[in-house]
Amino acid sequence: MTVRIRSDLFKEAMGRFATGVAVVTTVGPDGDRVGFTANAVASVSLDPLLVLVSVDQSSSSLDPLLETGFFALSFLHADDLEVAHRFASGERDTRFEGLKVRSEVTGAPILESALAWVDCTVWKVVEAGDHHVVFGEVQGCGVSSEGTPLLYFRGGFGTMSP
Numbered sequence: 001m002t003v004r005i006r007s008d009l010f011k012e013a014m015g016r017f018a019t020g021v022a023v024v025t026t027v028g029p030d031g032d033r034v035g036f037t038a039n040a041v042a043s044v045s046l047d048p049l050l051v052l053v054s055v056d057q058s059s060s061s062l063d064p065l066l067e068t069g070f071f072a073l074s075f076l077h078a079d080d081l082e083v084a085h086r087f088a089s090g091e092r093d094t095r096f097e098g099l100k101v102r103s104e105v106t107g108a109p110i111l112e113s114a115l116a117w118v119d120c121t122v123w124k125v126v127e128a129g130d131h132h133v134v135f136g137e138v139q140g141c142g143v144s145s146e147g148t149p150l151l152y153f154r155g156g157f158g159t160m161s162p
């Protein structure tokens with residue numbers, strides 16, 4: 001059965017589901033650091049430890065991510081609003097400029113300022129409409145600092161304290 005629902009209404013509805021904001025990073029085959037802002041991120045399984053990120057087919061990060069077979073998630077701190085905008089913009093070459101990063105297990109860059117990080121190898125990829133759902137098997141994770149999260153709600157950014 002096909003139900004016709006306007007995509008803008010769908011976006012409005014999904015926009016009421018408040019999420020955190022992550023930067024998804026990897027290293028391209030040429031050694032370049034690659035990353036983009038994402039909120040279609042979820043914890044999936046404890047055995048094995050799995051996460052997922054849904055990546056737009058038109059994303060320039062998708063091919064490097066699939067080719068190198070690993071990625072990291074850095075969950076953004078409320079202070080990193082500019083970072084969220086930067087990794088969602090068209091300026092791909094300058095996204096890491098001035099940011100402190102390190103690598104842990106896979107070699108994917110992890111933002112030092114992140115609230116927490118998850119380092120993964122690609123476990124499975126499922127084509128899903130105009131996105132690829134990339135499942136990651138967790139190879140390492142950690143909590144980097146105390147602080148409040150950057151949140152995304154109704155097309156805007158905010159924060160909260162528990």
Ligand SMILES: Cc1cc2nc3c(=O)[nH]c(=O)nc-3n(C[C@H](O)[C@H](O)[C@H](O)COP(=O)(O)O)c2cc1C
Pocket residue numbers: 021035036037038039040041054055056058059060061062084087088089090092152
């Ligand atoms: C709050 C927010 C969440 C986003 N979530 C996703 C996402 O989950 N998946 C995705 O593919 N793009 C997402 N985007 C869009 C990408 O960040 C944006 O298209 C970016 O320019 C992609 O860069 P790339 O083409 O270099 O990979 C999001 C953008 C914002 C601002």
